[in-house]
Amino acid sequence: MSRTRWRFGLAATAFLVTAGLMPAPAHAEDTADYAITVDPTAKGAKIDDTMYGVFFEDINRAADGGLYAELVQNRSFEYSTDDNRSYTPLTSWTVDGTGQVVNDDGRLNARNRNYLSLAAGSAVTNAGYNTGVHVEEGKKYDFSVWARAESGTALTVSLQDADGSLATARRVAAKGGWAKYKATFTATRTSSNGRLTVASSAAAALDMVSLFPRDTYKHQANGLRKDLAEKIAALHPGFVRFPGGCLVNTGSMEDYSEASDWQRKRSYQWKDTIGPVEERATNSNVWGYNQSYGLGYYEYFRLSEDIGAMPLPVVPALVTGCGQNQAVDDDALLKRHIQDTLDLIEFANGPVTSTWGKKRARMGHPKPFHLTHIEVGNEENLPVEFFARFKEFRAAIAAKYPDITVISNSGPDDAGSTFDTAWQLNKDAKVDMVDEHYYNSTQWFLQNNDRYDSYDRGGPKVFLGEYASRGNAFKNGLAEAAFMTGLERNADVVKLASYAPLFANEDYVQWQPDLVWFNNHASWNSANYEVQKLFMTNVGDRVVPSAATGTPSLTGPIAGAVGLSTWATTAAYDDVKVTDADGNALLSDDFSGDASQWTHTGGGSWSVQDGQYVQTDVAAENTMVSAGDTKWHDYDLHVKATKKSGKEGFLVAFGVKDTGNYYWWNLGGWNNTQSAVEQAVDGGKSTLISKAGSVETGRAYDIDIKVRGRQVTLYLDGQEWGSFTDDKPAEPFRQVVTKDKKTGDLIVKVVNAQSTAARTAIDLGGAKVASKARVTTLTADPDAVNSETETPVTPVKSTFDGVAREFTYTFPANSITFLRIGQR
Numbered sequence: 001m002s003r004t005r006w007r008f009g010l011a012a013t014a015f016l017v018t019a020g021l022m023p024a025p026a027h028a029e030d031t032a033d034y035a036i037t038v039d040p041t042a043k044g045a046k047i048d049d050t051m052y053g054v055f056f057e058d059i060n061r062a063a064d065g066g067l068y069a070e071l072v073q074n075r076s077f078e079y080s081t082d083d084n085r086s087y088t089p090l091t092s093w094t095v096d097g098t099g100q101v102v103n104d105d106g107r108l109n110a111r112n113r114n115y116l117s118l119a120a121g122s123a124v125t126n127a128g129y130n131t132g133v134h135v136e137e138g139k140k141y142d143f144s145v146w147a148r149a150e151s152g153t154a155l156t157v158s159l160q161d162a163d164g165s166l167a168t169a170r171r172v173a174a175k176g177g178w179a180k181y182k183a184t185f186t187a188t189r190t191s192s193n194g195r196l197t198v199a200s201s202a203a204a205a206l207d208m209v210s211l212f213p214r215d216t217y218k219h220q221a222n223g224l225r226k227d228l229a230e231k232i233a234a235l236h237p238g239f240v241r242f243p244g245g246c247l248v249n250t251g252s253m254e255d256y257s258e259a260s261d262w263q264r265k266r267s268y269q270w271k272d273t274i275g276p277v278e279e280r281a282t283n284s285n286v287w288g289y290n291q292s293y294g295l296g297y298y299e300y301f302r303l304s305e306d307i308g309a310m311p312l313p314v315v316p317a318l319v320t321g322c323g324q325n326q327a328v329d330d331d332a333l334l335k336r337h338i339q340d341t342l343d344l345i346e347f348a349n350g351p352v353t354s355t356w357g358k359k360r361a362r363m364g365h366p367k368p369f370h371l372t373h374i375e376v377g378n379e380e381n382l383p384v385e386f387f388a389r390f391k392e393f394r395a396a397i398a399a400k401y402p403d404i405t406v407i408s409n410s411g412p413d414d415a416g417s418t419f420d421t422a423w424q425l426n427k428d429a430k431v432d433m434v435d436e437h438y439y440n441s442t443q444w445f446l447q448n449n450d451r452y453d454s455y456d457r458g459g460p461k462v463f464l465g466e467y468a469s470r471g472n473a474f475k476n477g478l479a480e481a482a483f484m485t486g487l488e489r490n491a492d493v494v495k496l497a498s499y500a501p502l503f504a505n506e507d508y509v510q511w512q513p514d515l516v517w518f519n520n521h522a523s524w525n526s527a528n529y530e531v532q533k534l535f536m537t538n539v540g541d542r543v544v545p546s547a548a549t550g551t552p553s554l555t556g557p558i559a560g561a562v563g564l565s566t567w568a569t570t571a572a573y574d575d576v577k578v579t580d581a582d583g584n585a586l587l588s589d590d591f592s593g594d595a596s597q598w599t600h601t602g603g604g605s606w607s608v609q610d611g612q613y614v615q616t617d618v619a620a621e622n623t624m625v626s627a628g629d630t631k632w633h634d635y636d637l638h639v640k641a642t643k644k645s646g647k648e649g650f651l652v653a654f655g656v657k658d659t660g661n662y663y664w665w666n667l668g669g670w671n672n673t674q675s676a677v678e679q680a681v682d683g684g685k686s687t688l689i690s691k692a693g694s695v696e697t698g699r700a701y702d703i704d705i706k707v708r709g710r711q712v713t714l715y716l717d718g719q720e721w722g723s724f725t726d727d728k729p730a731e732p733f734r735q736v737v738t739k740d741k742k743t744g745d746l747i748v749k750v751v752n753a754q755s756t757a758a759r760t761a762i763d764l765g766g767a768k769v770a771s772k773a774r775v776t777t778l779t780a781d782p783d784a785v786n787s788e789t790e791t792p793v794t795p796v797k798s799t800f801d802g803v804a805r806e807f808t809y810t811f812p813a814n815s816i817t818f819l820r821i822g823q824r
Contacts, residue, residue, distance in 0.1 A: 031810065034760045036548045038737050040746070040767040044543030045492035047738060050238030050310050052536040053498045055466060056300070057245035059287045059511055060504035065129035066518065067503065068295035069225040071141070071211040072126045072133075072196060076292065077101045077114040078282040082264040083290040089114050096199075097122025108146055108178050108207045111256060111281050115207040123156075123199035126209065130507050130520035133194035133211065135159065135166055135187035140214035143183045143196075146278060149174040149204035156201075157183055159211075161193040174204060180278075184214075192521040208278045221364060222302050223294065227523045228503065231516050232307060235529075235536045239310040241375070241465055241498055242300045243268045246286050246322035248314050249378045253328050253337065256281035267316040269337075270297045270344050274363065286322065287510040298360070301348060301369045311348070311369060312407075312496075315341050317377030317393065319386040321412065323671050327385035334389060338396045345371060345401050375407040375465075379437055381673065383411060383422035391429065407433045407463055414438035414451075416676065416690035426460050433495065437466040441684035442479035445469050446730035446753060449483055452490035462493055466500035468528070470684030472513040474793050474814065475782035477531035478753040481816045484535050485736035485749060489543055499532050506788075519788070526786055527793035530778055531816060534795060538776070538818050540738025540747050551754075553729035557709045560662060561628035562587070562637050563653030564613065565602060567621050567669065569646030572612040573639055574700075576627075581634040581708070587627055589613075598625040601659050618646045626656045637705040641667075642698065648672050649695030652703050654712075663688075663726075665705060665714055668695030677714065677724065689724045733758055740820075748819040750811050755782075758811040766805055770822035773800045779815035 056062065065073065073092040081087055089101035098119035107115055118124060126133070135141060143157055158169040170183035196211050216222065217229035232240075247268040254260035256272055265284045266272075272281035273296025280293040297313070304311040318328040318337060328334070343356050348371035350357030357368070376393045380386035387408070394406045408431045411418035426434045452462065464487065469476040480499070487494045504514035515529045525533075564573050578587040589597055591613045600606055604615045604623025615623050641650045649668020656662040660683035667675045676690030695701070704715040713723040732754040738747045746767065752758040775798045784792040800809065803821055811817050 031757045031759045032551065032754070034549050034733055034758050035763070036546055036735055036748070036750070036760055037763045038544055038546045038746070038748075038765045038767070040544055040765050042545040044545045045490065046542050047488065047491040047539055048238070048495055050496060051488075051491060051539055052532070053237040053239030053241060053309060053312070053496060054232055054235060054502050054515075055241040055245070055498040055500045056502050057243065057247060057500070058285060058291050058295075059245065059501050060514060061129070061289065061508035062501070062503035062505070063295045064290070064292050065508065065520075066505055067225055067228045068292075069213055069216050069223050070292070070294055071128055071213070072209055073129055074126075074290070075209050076112055076207055076278075076282065077116050078112070078292070079290050080264060080284070082284045084288050087290070092127045094125045094127070095122065096125065099124055102205075106148070106205065109279055110258075111279055112207060113262060113282075115205050118200045118204050118206060120200065120202045123197055124206070125195050125197040127195060128520065130505070131193050132161065132191070132520070133159065133196055134192045134520040135185075135190065135194055137187050137190045139187055141167070141185045141187065142212045142214055143170065143185060144180055144208070144210045145172075145198065146178055146180050146207045147174040147204055148178045149176070149200070150202050151175045153200060153202040153204050155181065155204065156199045158197045158199075159185055159187070159194055160197070161191045161195065163191075166191055166194050178207075218306050219302060222299050224299070224303060228516065228518060229303065231523060231525065231529075232303070232502070235533050237307065237309045237536060239312045239373070239496060239498070240300065240304045240307075241312045241314065244314060245378060248316045249319065249321040249380060250286040250324055251284070251320070253316060253318050253333055256283070269316070269340065270313070270347075271340060273297050274347070274359065289508070297344070297347070298363050298365070302365065305369060310373065311371055312373045312375060313344065313371070314375040314378055315344065315393075317380060317386055317389050319377065319380045319382050319389060321379045321381055325381050325671070325673060327382055334392065338393055341374065341376070341393060342396060342400055345374065345397070345404060371404070373405045373407060375409070375435060375463075377409055378435075379409060379412040381411055381418055381670070383418055383425060387422070387425040387429070394431075405432050407435055408460075409435040409437070409465075412437055413687055413690065414440065415687060416674070417692050418674075427456070431460045433461045433463050435463040435465040439466070439468050439470055440686040441679065441681035442469045442471070442475055443679075443681040443730045444686040445479035445483040446732060447728045449486035449731065449734055451486060452493050453486070455490070455493045457492060461495045464494055464497040466498065468499055468513055470513060471682070472526045472528060472785055473782065474527040474780045474784045475682075475753070476513065477527040477778070477793065478751060478782070478814060478816065480528060481531045481535070482732070482734040482751040482753055484531075485734045485751060488539075488736045488738060488749075491543055499528060517788075522788050524786055524788050524791065527780070527784065530786075530793050530795060534776060534778060534816060534818060535749075538747055538749070538820070541741040542739050544737040544739050544746060546735065546737040548733065548735050550731055551729075551733055555710060555727055555729070557633040558655045558663070558707055558712065558726060559633040560630050560655035560657050561626045561632060563624050563626035563656045563662065563664065564639070565622055565624040565651035565653060565664065566604065566615045566646070567648050567651060568619060569648045569650065570614070570616050570618050570644040571650045572609070572614045572642045572644060573650075574612045575638065575640045577638040578628060578632070579636050586629075586632060586635060589627070595625075597627045599627065600625045612642075614644070624653065624659065626653065628656075630657050633707065634709065635707055637707070639703045640700055641703055642700045643668065643695050645697065649675070652705065654705050654707060663712070665703065667701070667703070667716075668693070675721075677712070677722075679726065688726060689722050691722065744823045746821045746823065748821065750817050750819075752811040752813065752815050752817075755813050757813050759808060760811060761806070761808050763806050764821075768824040769803055769805065770824055771801060771803050772822075773803045774820040775800050776818045777812065777815055779812045782814050
């Protein structure tokens with residue numbers, strides 16, 4: 001970190017107190033002094049128009065029940081226990097009378113396996129998503145259903161809630177074989193608790209029961225929920241990465257056909273998702289629900305085009321990840337997926353005379369989508385096996401489409417053996433671009449602004465495809481913003497970056513934090529969204545080199561109590577000893593008595609059994625018990641640990657401050673595939689050191705951890721396993737300057753992630769500038785969180801009249817400020 005000129009006041013040393021790095025924060029009225037020096041004559045890195053984008057994965061009901069505007073849940077009766085153990089084909093439906101879901105040769109088509117057989121005088125009602133079907137007074141809604149019925153059958157379709165009718169009921173006359181019937185409703189009231197009912201006067205078969213708002217985003221045929229699509233468009237993203245994520249590298253790589261016995265737990269395969277919606281395959285979603293594929297590849301391409309973004313699809317590499325970690329060894333299947341990828345490029349770019357270009361044209365888009373980038377694989381944890389397959393994809397794509405950039409990846413973490421191996425393979429093969437993913441603590445993001453400063457300028461470029469600081473409070477946005485200034489400074493290496501995930505339905509959450517939150521009637525921007533939008537709409541075209549003073553750091557030793565834990569595993573612990581640096585005993589427990597020295601702060605079930613401390617709940621996660629003093633430092637910890645059953649190994653903690661702040665040695669983590677030391681800061685974890693390895697069930701391990709100052713050495717069965725020093729400062733004051741070629745503006749971007757205002761001397765290096773700057777400021781309490789009803793994190797626009805070649809500006813505590821300064 002650069003520390004050129006020091007000018008600081010009383011509170012300059014008060015920036016972060018996590019992990020014992022700093023003393024208590026100063027009051028907000030205190031001021032720290034900094035300096036920024038800009039060199040407008042030097043030429044910094046060029047920033048591509050595609051620098052920042054979005055990553056859409058169907059997680060947290062982001063597609064069905066989210067961006068895909070369909071209001072009927074389980075519209076084709078395809079829900080299955082393959083999707084979720086609680087599901088049946090009638091999940092979200094209620095039958096009044098007699099009705100059953102049938103899977104036989106009378107179905108609508110081979111890929112739409114189920115349909116509802118409804119008896120005469122019976123009705124079926126759908127509950128929609130969240131609290132129900134949402135309709136707004138005066139707006140139109142288009143109903144459709146595929147039906148097979150006897151002559152003279154009347155289908156009565158109605159919308160209602162507990163207070164009565166929401167629209168005038170419609171009657172549809174159905175007769176003969178399968179046919180599509182339509183009706184339109186105009187809502188007479190606004191309600192988020194609606195129910196859609198279809199009643200039949202005679203026996204009938206129903207499938208693809210659908211209700212769509214007429215008012216969707218841009219193209220009605222695209223079927224995108226307007227408010228959610230508009231939030232994507234408002235970011236002006238340079239690219240849209242889709243469809244995953246774990247969706248592309250989990251499950252079977254087989255297709256959906258009779259030959260595969262209609263395999264339901266499949267990876268996301270693009271050919272399943274195009275063509276008429278009633279003929280698209282259904283699939284189990286790895287996140288625990290069903291995906292209808294009503295939102296498919298064609299719709300993704302259209303969305304990208306509509307918002308002016310580059311489409312960036314991800315295809316399976318036939319190595320599963322996300323905890324599955326299996327390499328598929330089937331040459332014929334590999335060749336089929338490679339051909340599918342070539343066909344995808346033809347679907348996107350081919351002329352209407354080509355096989356797949358013709359299919360695109362028939363769907364309504366004769367012009368090509370101008371695909372330029374494609375990613376193979378996602379977070380594979382078997383780098384050697386992945387890369388062997390990746391090279392075959394790349395060779396086939398290069399042979400037929402040499403102008404396509406083929407993107408590889410470096411696994412699921414920011415460091416470690418998988419990361420190192422993957423990067424070396426990518427470098428050796430001269431891969432164009434490598435996708436990095438990491439979800440870390442706020443402290444990690446504040447510590448790693450310089451991550452890409454030392455990357456090889458001649459090596460593969462970086463696509464930061466997924467990152468977030470594990471929270472939706474403003475302090476998370478501050479840390480991410482500080483990190484993003486480093487991304488821009490290194491725009492010659494980091495070519496693409498996207499926060500992840502994009503969407504979360506508040507009632508169906510598998511992962512958080514998320515950029516945009518919603519329910520069936522409203523959506524709202526997280527604090528992180530406001531940060532991303534500020535950067536994405538003020539990128540600039542080139543970096544203007546600049547330097548800034550830093551914040552002096554005062555580091556103390558790693559201090560804290562000790563702890564024991566498990567994760568989806570039962571384990572027994574014994575002979576716990578903690579001694580200080582002089583060998584004096586701080587704690588000794590052989591569990592020959594009770595466990596009164598230990599405090600249970602996590603889940604699980606702990607008890608003393610046969611002289612051991614045992615956690616017996618095999619399903620429980622993070623079962624932490626702790627003992628000792630949070631002021632302990634410079635000590636040795638010894639534990640004897642034995643895995644009894646379950647998916648993983650054991651967790652031995654040190655430097656324990658509280659339930660959200662600690663270090664632990666995670667032995668046999670990630671489904672017993674690797675071991676790592678992780679640091680938790682305010683509940684968000686970062687990996688400090690990791691190695692491949694597993695833990696044997698029934699074997700007793702001797703674990704020793706030596707803590708000296710901020711240096712930690714770890715021993716397993718008497719042999720040194722590894723060591724690390726945690727002394728990198730978490731710098732709260734970060735900046736970058738860019739230039740907008742179109743307007744000539746200098747854009748000074750400053751993040752002040754501390755509870756102290758930053759009075760800053762800014763030297764523009766002789767640049768001829770206007771006296772007035774347009775200012776956008778994000779500032780709030782660090783713990784502030786936006787919600788449906790409150791948005792404390794909101795940008796404020798203003799002007800500043802004191803700009804000169806040298807001037808002073810005070811950046812508020814806990815703030816992100818962009819100064820757009822015109823040049824004369």
